[in-house]
Amino acid sequence: MLELMGLLLIFMIIAAIVAIETRDLLAAVISVTAVGFGSVIAFFYMRAPDVAIVPIVVEVLILVILIRATLRVGLKTFVGNRDFFGMMVTIAMLLVIFLAGIRVFNDLPAFGEPVMAKMMDAPSRIYLANGLNDTGAANIVTAVLLDYRAYDTLGEATVLFTSIIGAIAIIRKKARKKPSEPEVEEWTV
């Protein structure tokens, strides 16, 4: 079964390379959604159903947003990367990062053994053992999200709200007040 996971990751890498290297922007956008849905299947496989449901919605929304950006009349297509020398330096750097990262993985426990299995007082163990009694939620992920770390979730909602307001403020065409109009000095009740 672990081989299935590896195949899924290889599929995601291929889809990512297609998304980055293809000339057609629409095909690239669809390929990046393929990467996202591959991760959805992987999350289901890794026993994370709560996490797996969210990216389905998120990937569809990203697809809609990116298609809105790519559908333009007379969009010039251009090929080619940055200059050759810079590209060689980039590839060499990525190779170095890859070789260094492989060494880091030697210190991690092998895939299939979580870190909490080795630590006796890991917070995950406490949550798993006491989650039902503390919060009354049978789903421990929900218990962590909405009870133990509820302030994190509040912050997440704030960040999402702020980013959407920012996106609207960036994208809107005209300001509410024309610059030529005089500044209003005092507040009118």
Place this chain on the structure above:
Amino acid sequence: MHYALCLALFLVGLYGVMVKRNLIKIVISLVILESAVNMFIIMIGYRKDGIAPIMSKMMDPEVFASRSVDPIPQALVLTAIVIGLGVTAMTVALAMRLYEKYGTYDIKEIRNLKG
């Protein structure tokens, strides 16, 4: 092996961010980077032959705690995925604004206009 494949996916995204000239391609690479990082964090918490961290009635809490996968990475990634959507929406908004001003997605032309 699996961690290395995940790192390879991350590096594909990093390559796209560093090399590509098209703004939309750079945004796409950022989305790939996000997927790779979320995937890696979930992979750290996976237990071989584990069960999802959802309690059922006939399950003993001790057995459940010893067989379940790690719930904390899942909760954190749930937060990170939604924030990634906000980041993507904002980057695309910036890219579209740049397109309206300069008429192109090519970052070389945008840089050369100096405006």
